[in-house]
Amino acid sequence: MDRAETPRVVAFDGVGLGYPGGTEVLHDVTFSLDSGSFHFLTGPSGAGKTSLLRLMYLAVRPTRGTLTLFGQDITRTSRRRLPDLRRRIGVVFQDFRLIRHLSAFDNVALPLRIAGAPDADVRRNVCELLQWVGLEAQSGMAPATLSGGQQQLVAVARAVIARPRLLLADEPTGNVDERVARRLMYLFEELNRLGTTVLVATHDEGLVRRYRHPRLALKDGALAALPAVRTAETVTVPPRADGTPLRPQPVPG
Ligand SMILES: Nc1ncnc2c1ncn2[C@@H]1O[C@H](COP(=O)(O)OP(=O)(O)OP(=O)(O)O)[C@@H](O)[C@H]1O
Numbered sequence: 460m461d462r463a464e465t466p467r468v469v470a471f472d473g474v475g476l477g478y479p480g481g482t483e484v485l486h487d488v489t490f491s492l493d494s495g496s497f498h499f500l501t502g503p504s505g506a507g508k509t510s511l512l513r514l515m516y517l518a519v520r521p522t523r524g525t526l527t528l529f530g531q532d533i534t535r536t537s538r539r540r541l542p543d544l545r546r547r548i549g550v551v552f553q554d555f556r557l558i559r560h561l562s563a564f565d566n567v568a569l570p571l572r573i574a575g576a577p578d579a580d581v582r583r584n585v586c587e588l589l590q591w592v593g594l595e596a597q598s599g600m601a602p603a604t605l606s607g608g609q610q611q612l613v614a615v616a617r618a619v620i621a622r623p624r625l626l627l628a629d630e631p632t633g634n635v636d637e638r639v640a641r642r643l644m645y646l647f648e649e650l651n652r653l654g655t656t657v658l659v660a661t662h663d664e665g666l667v668r669r670y671r672h673p674r675l676a677l678k679d680g681a682l683a684a685l686p687a688v689r690t691a692e693t694v695t696v697p698p699r700a701d702g703t704p705l706r707p708q709p710v711p712g
């Protein structure tokens with residue numbers, strides 16, 4: 460089966476999530492993301508945005524309901540198959556989660572190396588992307604010696620370098636200035652044009668207003684029924700995002 464033909468990359472059906480020993484933090488969540496769509500995920504602090512993303516990148520399993528990823532019901536999929544699904548997903552963590560003992564370069568290179576890319580390709584693509592996000596001078600530096608914004612850029616570069624089929628970005632512009640935020644949004648949109656399904660969790664209402672992507676709005680662990688929650692209008696069968704490295708073009712303007 461050509462994975463790119465799966466029309467729904469993500470489908471939640473009546474999903475609930477409770478953390479061990481805690482109360483339920485997500486209730487009866489039902490929505491789906493079509494292949495090639497781009498959504499924002501909004502909601503106040505504590506609404507459950509990160510928890511929803513954690514379900515999607517398989518860090519936690521639903522305590523109720525059904526979650527389907529790339530056409531596979533993950534509540535019925537054996538644990539052994541989860542790493543394969545996980546490799547199709549790029550994640551920008553809210554707290555970056557960079558590997559401390561690796562340089563910026565090696566953090567970004569990791570997904571390509573895991574995919575078995577030849578060294579020369581890894582070097583070329585990582586250098587190109589680091590240069591594009593403005594971090595070529597920091598390439599050899601350890602995460603602890605970078606500013607918060609620079610760490611965020613490394614985290615974004617690592618999430619997009621292998622052109623994942625699904626990109627989940629948790630507050631990806633929370634630590635950078637507006638010019639850099641625009642550049643990152645451009646990167647996400649370019650990845651989306653290449654076929655990646657994108658979900659960006661953000662508090663930044665300005666960001667949501669500036670870009671014309673539909674929003675999923677969470678409040679107190681439930682999705683608000685907003686008319687803006689709709690599927691992408693333009694994308695039919697997008698090209699396959701298959702680990703080919705992302706090579707961003709110059710930003711217009
Ligand atoms: N590991 C955990 N164990 C128990 N409860 C948790 C855990 N992680 C999150 N929660 C609870 O789940 C709820 C939702 O948290 P979550 O981090 O998903 O919110 P959020 O919308 O991402 O918030 P923010 O905008 O501040 O990032 C909160 O009440 C939080 O206390």
Ligand SMILES: [Mg+2]
Nearest residue numbers: 508509553629
């Ligand atoms: Mg969060």
